[in-house]
Amino acid sequence: RVGVTVIPVVVHVVHHTAEQDIGDDQIAGQIDVLNQDYRMLNPDVSKVPAAWQPLAADCRIEFRLASQDPDGLPTSGITRTRTETDTFGMDDAIKFTASGGQDAWPADQYLNFWVAPRLQDPTVGEILGYAQFPGGPAATDGLVIAHPFVGTTGTARAPFDLGRTATHEVGHWLNLFHIWGDDGQGCSGSDFVADTPNAGGPNFGTPTFPHVTCNNAPDGDMFVNYMDYTDDAGMFMFTQGQLARMDATLEGPRSSFLK
Ligand code: ARG
Numbered sequence: 039r040v041g042v043t044v045i046p047v048v049v050h051v052v053h054h055t056a057e058q059d060i061g062d063d064q065i066a067g068q069i070d071v072l073n074q075d076y077r078m079l080n081p082d083v084s085k086v087p088a089a090w091q092p093l094a095a096d097c098r099i100e101f102r103l104a105s106q107d108p109d110g111l112p113t114s115g116i117t118r119t120r121t122e123t124d125t126f127g128m129d130d131a132i133k134f135t136a137s138g139g140q141d142a143w144p145a146d147q148y149l150n151f152w153v154a155p156r157l158q159d160p161t162v163g164e165i166l167g168y169a170q171f172p173g174g175p176a177a178t179d180g181l182v183i184a185h186p187f188v189g190t191t192g193t194a195r196a197p198f199d200l201g202r203t204a205t206h207e208v209g210h211w212l213n214l215f216h217i218w219g220d221d222g223q224g225c226s227g228s229d230f231v232a233d234t235p236n237a238g239g240p241n242f243g244t245p246t247f248p249h250v251t252c253n254n255a256p257d258g259d260m261f262v263n264y265m266d267y268t269d270d271a272g273m274f275m276f277t278q279g280q281l282a283r284m285d286a287t288l289e290g291p292r293s294s295f296l297k
């Protein structure tokens with residue numbers, strides 16, 4: 039993959055109350071965050087600990103609200119759907135008009151981004167968002183994020199009000215796994231990326247460097263990575279190794295986005 043890859047985005051705002059029908063400005067702010075984070079233009083990249091600065095990657099991906107709908111007609115890149123559902127689960131009901139949500143636009147041409155009223159995982163409780171990895175059904179492809187975790191203004195709520203939930207979910211959409219390897223607190227799970235240190239479990243809040251687990255001294259867990267679970271203010275980098283996985287995705291299962 040050479041140069042910058044442009045990903046057209048359609049944001050489907052699915053709302054039960056007027057407050058959940060977030061404004062165009064809140065959505066534009068979210069797109070701005072993605073464009074900073076995926077071009078390494080985020081100002082907080084300067085906080086990456088010195089040991090990892092050489093690993094920080096410009097992922098060369100640009101996100102643009104779609105200007106043409108699937109019929110070729112002009113669009114704002116935002117759909118708005120009023121629903122009777124006030125809390126969605128993980129069953130993808132939000133992705134179908136017939137089940138109180140909004141149908142996807144063709145997943146080979148658009149990144150579908152559903153904004154939910156509320157999201158509940160039956161095992162975890164309330165969650166920020168989730169994404170579908172490459173290779174799944176087109177009708178459910180994309181990201182779902184609850185409105186308080188979208189963008190930086192309007193209904194965005196601290197400590198997840200810097201737009202990093204979308205940065206993280208787009209990482210999954212491009213085939214990145216969590217950096218601790220999704221094995222609970224164990225040291226055997228892997229994200230299949232060589233330059234993210236093997237880490238025990240997820241980190242939360244805004245940890246202090248270094249946090250050593252899994253014999254990863256002296257630098258410890260790379261908790262400043264977008265694919266950890268810290269607060270939005272605590273995550274500010276992808277690595278070169280993660281970029282290689284994203285490149286493989288854009289040259290493989292998501293190659294329809296390459297010009
Ligand atoms: N729980 C979500 C997931 O695993 C997202 C977590 C995003 N973290 C954040 N600081 N915004 O996909």
Ligand code: ZN
Nearest residue numbers: 206207210216
């Ligand atoms: Zn995740």
Ligand code: CA
Nearest residue numbers: 218224237238
């Ligand atoms: Ca682990």
